Amino acid sequence: MCGIVGQYNVSIGQNIDAELLTRMRDTMVHRGPDGAGIWISEDQRVGFGHRRLSIIDLSEKASQPMLDPSGQVCLTFNGEIYNHVELRAELEKKGHAFKTSHSDTEVLLHAYLQWGIEAIQKFRGMFAFSIWDGRTRDFFLVRDRMGVKPLYWAQYDGKISFASEIKALLEDRDLNRELNTDKVADYLSFLALPAPNTLFKGIKKLGSGTFIHVNSSGKIREEKWWDPLIGSQKYASWDSDNIIECVREKIKEAVALRSIGDVPVGIFLSGGIDSSANAALFAQHSGHVKTFSIGYDQDYSSYTNELDYARKAADYIGAEHHELKLKKADLQSFLPDMVYYQDEPIADPVCIPLYYVSKLARDHGVTVCQVGEGADELFCGYPNWKRSIQRQKMLSRFDMKGVGAGMLAAGLNAAGKGHTQTYDHLMRASHGHPIFHGGAESFSHKRKTDILNEEMFAEKAIPSTWEGIEHLHDRFIANGGKGILKWMTYLDLNYRLPELLLMRVDKMSMAVGLEARVPFLDHEFVEMSLSIDERILTEGGNLKHVLKKAVRGLIPDEIIDRKKQGFGLPLEDWIVDDLEDQLFETICEFNNSTQVLNGKFDRSVFSNMMASHKWTLGNLALWWKRMLCNTSVLSA
Structure with a gap:
């Protein structure tokens, strides 16, 4: 397990800044306290960095970034390949010679040499890695099937940067620190931003089971290489x-x-x-x-x-x-x-x-x-999943969709209950959508529209949760997905x-x-x-x-x-007194700068929120202050 970082200067004429690459790498010393390495290609256009947490094969021979025997293919890798022993034996039968006794990193590298990027289909493990193939000038970024390991990347000023953590990317002052305001509503919906977006404008993350390939001409292709269904x-x-x-x-x-x-x-x-x-x-x-x-x-x-x-x-x-x-x-x-x-x-x-x-x-x-x-x-271990299944079946049994569901939803809204989950479910049914939009749903659409400033969003419209997951539902159906529970599992796996x-x-x-x-x-x-x-x-x-x-x-x-x-x-017992006051003050400071919240948001609105909603908004404001303003988060 480690921290990885790198840059690829797609535009000819730019050289890797070794000092910058080292700073980026060492923002993640906590991920890899046992060692560090750096590699820069002969033409100075590609550079990889690595912080090492030694777990499998503790020898120096297993250090990274790791080069193939020809010195033309380089790998920086975070994770574990659990079936590396079997793969090593298979590769040895094909003539591959290894310098380490049992490094899974070296097995990954030789697997790529043998099978190309399709080698990832053979790996049983968790991983995020980058490979530079100097023979063909192919560049890859890969995230494991389940997304156990994160991998962030950004394309700017003729280069691509990547890292296990965003803070490493921010060391490059050519990359602007800017709030991705259009995605704040998705954060309030899902408690975290779904890939490929982050709340940093211009910084993306690979989705689970996805890789990016940049060919010799600089063309970027993103591919979903595994689907559980x-x-x-x-x-x-x-x-x-x-x-x-x-x-x-x-x-x-x-x-x-x-x-x-x-x-x-x-x-x-x-x-x-x-x-x-x-x-x-x-x-x-x-x-x-x-x-x-x-x-x-x-x-x-x-x-x-x-x-x-x-x-x-x-x-x-x-x-x-x-x-x-x-x-x-x-x-x-x-x-x-x-x-x-x-x-x-x-x-x-x-x-x-x-x-x-x-x-x-x-x-x-x-x-x-x-x-x-x-x-x-x-x-199916969550009580709220069980309730969602029962509610979906009830709506289906009474053919509660279209005009009927819409009328009931309108009645709830008129009664002042437009912020409830029942209202959201009826509205979804009226549009023929599945009522389950994720196990991490937080703010209802009404609650979002009550506090967010529509002027800050593209087309001046606050996106619904359905807009965030519709492409996944399309893929679920295209891959043969059927049933309420399978949809719930599929959505949360993704x-x-x-x-x-x-x-x-x-x-x-x-x-x-x-x-x-x-x-x-x-x-x-x-x-x-x-x-x-x-x-x-x-x-x-x-x-x-x-x-x-x-x-x-x-x-x-x-x-x-x-x-x-x-x-x-x-949380409800702890988010009171001084902590609640500090959270509210930081949220106000955040809003004074960003104008993400509308004029209705005040101390009374905040005080009447559920503890989980206070935490969600507070977490956003604390993050903004530390990571975008680069200042101390809370007073001592």
Whole structure:
């Protein structure tokens, strides 16, 4: 796991600035504290930088950027290739000789030499990388299938720059720092900006399962190289018993693959099904496991500690367990650094406990941790998903679309309930759209129009959430997608997971130099899960029915059968008093400069918002102040 950076001067006559490239690289020393490298092509038009977090093959021979034997092909790579041992054996049979004993970076490089960019289809892992092929003058940027690893890029002044983090790109003063005002509404809708956009105008991010190719003439082509629905079609139909066994074996395999490395590996343990099963399977494979949990100094009205369940899971599997209890002061003291490490606003307060549990693991000698993201999306684990399915079926049963739904929506609006989710759902039904627009929906369209300044948006219109996801629905249908639940899973695999949940994990764990691995998002496990019939997934109306049966006996029944509780923090209790005042002041400062909010926004409007909406707006303003104004975020 590392931080990568680079520039390609597409225009002839520009040379790489080695000093600038080094500064860009070293903004990410937290991602790679174990070493650093730089490479510049002979013609001075291409430069790569690398910060190293040593995990597989700790030798100097595995350092990056890495050149092929001819010195013409260069790679800078962030991630892990879990099947590198098998691929190395296959490549050796084809005549490839390796200088390292077991570097997955070198395997990736030789795989490209053998199969070209199509080699990415062979990789089982998480990765973001760039390759410069001096033989053909081809330049590639690649992001892994699930989007576990981020990769940002920008095209300006005749060059292309890329990096694992936006702050590295901002070291180049030729790249303007400017708010992408047209995308603020999408941020309020989805809590993070879906690829390819960011809230920096001119800076983009690769979408999950996407690569960019720049040919010798400078033409840029972007390609979606993997889609979970297409992959799921290779699995045949099966009965319920076979599914349970296959799920059990596939997740066991995914956990075992993610135990590889030459450094200690641990588990984030919340006390829920996903992390507990993850820890139990890891303990079975490795014999010993360290687990890490975050709780709070007391139980609050807005969040109850899960530490007791985490301890029970740890005791059950015989783990070496560590925990930390956070206080309100921990939230406030971390805010300035939080928005710096986020790079772009990620309006999920779970960033706070994620940072502290990552630091807890690092402080106890662990360099890699496995996390449980993805299981809820694959196996229908969210209560709000269940409600969305029921509401969609109800509307379908009564043929509640077109004029009927529109009339009901109008009635709700007239009654002062136009800001509710029910209103949004009826409006979607009236247009023939699916009512589920993402598991991270925050501000309703009415709430956005109540506070945003329409004059700041293109065509003076505030975009709806549908405008942000319509292209995904078109792709879902084109790739054979059918059913309400499959759509919900597909949408969140493409948006909420890569750009919110996985982004928060990457940014907060890498802030302390910790690698996070995601067994439930092994692409083969995802493809298999998507092939399961919806009726089996929701059998008996139970959330996560299939996964619960698959892990029964592996972890305590008490954990399997407990009520669903998401990993979180007591936001409503903590976002009061001084913190609320400072958030409002920073939002006002942000708006005085940007005019993104309209004249109706005042202290009364802010005070009456839900805590989550206050946090979302506050996160945006804090980010703007630190990353666009380059000033201190909060007063001491």
